[in-house]
Amino acid sequence: MQDRLKELQIEALEKVAAAADLKELNDIRVSYLGKKGPITEVLKGMGKLSAEERPKMGALANEVRDAISGQMEGKQKELEEAAVQKQLAAEEMDVTLPGRPVKMGSHHPLTSIIEEIEDLFIGMGYTVEEGPEVEKDYYNFEALNLPKGHPARDMQDSFYITEETLLRTHTSPVQARTMEKHQGKGPVKIICPGKVYRRDNDDATHSHQFMQIEGLVVDENIRMSDLKGTLEVFAKKLFGEDREIRLRPSFFPFTEPSVEMDISCKICGGSGCSVCKGTGWIEILGAGMVHPNVLEMAGYDSKKYTGFAFGMGPERIAMLKYGVDDIRHFYTNDVRFLKQFSVEE
Ligand code: FA5
Secondary structure, three states: OHHHHHHHHHHHHHHHHHOOOHHHHHHHHHHHHOOOOHHHHHHHHHHHOOOOHHHHHHHHHHHHHHHHHHHHHHHHHHHHHHHHHHHHHHOOOOOOOOOOOOOOOOOOHHHHHHHHHHHHHHOOOOEEOOOOOEEEHHHHOHHHOOOOOOHHHHHOOOEEOOOOEEEOOOOOHHHHHHHHHOOOOOOEEEEEEEEEEOOOOOOOOOOOEEEEEEEEEEEEOOOHHHHHHHHHHHHHHHHOOOOOEEEEEEEEOOEEEEEEEEEEOOOOOOOOOOOOOOOOEEEEEEEEEEOHHHHHHOOOOOOOEEEEEEEEOHHHHHHHHHOOOOHHHHOOOOHHHHHHHOOOO
């Protein structure tokens, strides 16, 4: 029995030394030290031994077990360390390699044009106001000299939510709200960019949802020439010094007199082409002197205060500036279109 135990020890230690990985080592542990292993099997025969031999044999069996498990512990550490080193070698990376370029998005062309126009007016002393897109009928129409039933309401076909609320059809209600806030006192000098909604049929130059930028100046002695000068500076800064502007008489119930501003066509230089429909001019905004009724309704003394206002369509301006032939490109989110405005590429 003693010899058999020694044999088993030598055999097990040889196998432990040769184990190639942790799994193999564990298999050796189970097969030699487990309940069904050969050492347990040998010890089952202890019953046949004499009373003196039994403790000696027990002590020897423990020695053999300790020798095997001690060697296994050392081997296990060695194999674990080898596994870590192998993993480290497999995951080795070169931190000096150049990184992969990250694709950058870009500003939407409408955002860019709105920011450019905002900067231009901020440079002329204007502040930027905001107003709600879900608006009261009062501010969208009534406070702008368009009482209920006024035929000019048809100029802007509307999305009503209730009898008294609608999606604003233009940014002009912000004029009324701002003047009301100033409680009849000047000066007021604001622009207001924002979304507006109309029941227009979508085509190359019309959308049912589009942007507008409103402008309003109210003070003593504001004249039509101030409006003209302001619009001229704006147009030349945005489109270039060589562009001409022209004001045409028009009608808006909230301004008197009212005008529309055209800008000379860049494509044909004024001789007429398909973009300007043969006229040499393209309309970009409506404007005029604030109607005395509008000033009075907002609490201003229209004998003391005068003002001018304008409302422009940034989509139309962006179409002209960037040569875009269909307003729907701004809203279909085709990355091939948007990528052309990326500054990184
Ligand atoms: C107005 O909305 C007036 N509130 C502008 C105004 C403000 C006049 C202050 C006087 C004083 P109009 O409906 O013309 O006016 O629209 C102004 C601009 O919005 C147009 O010149 C055009 O550039 C743009 N626009 C109008 N309808 C659409 C549409 N369906 N799609 C895209 N842009 C549009």
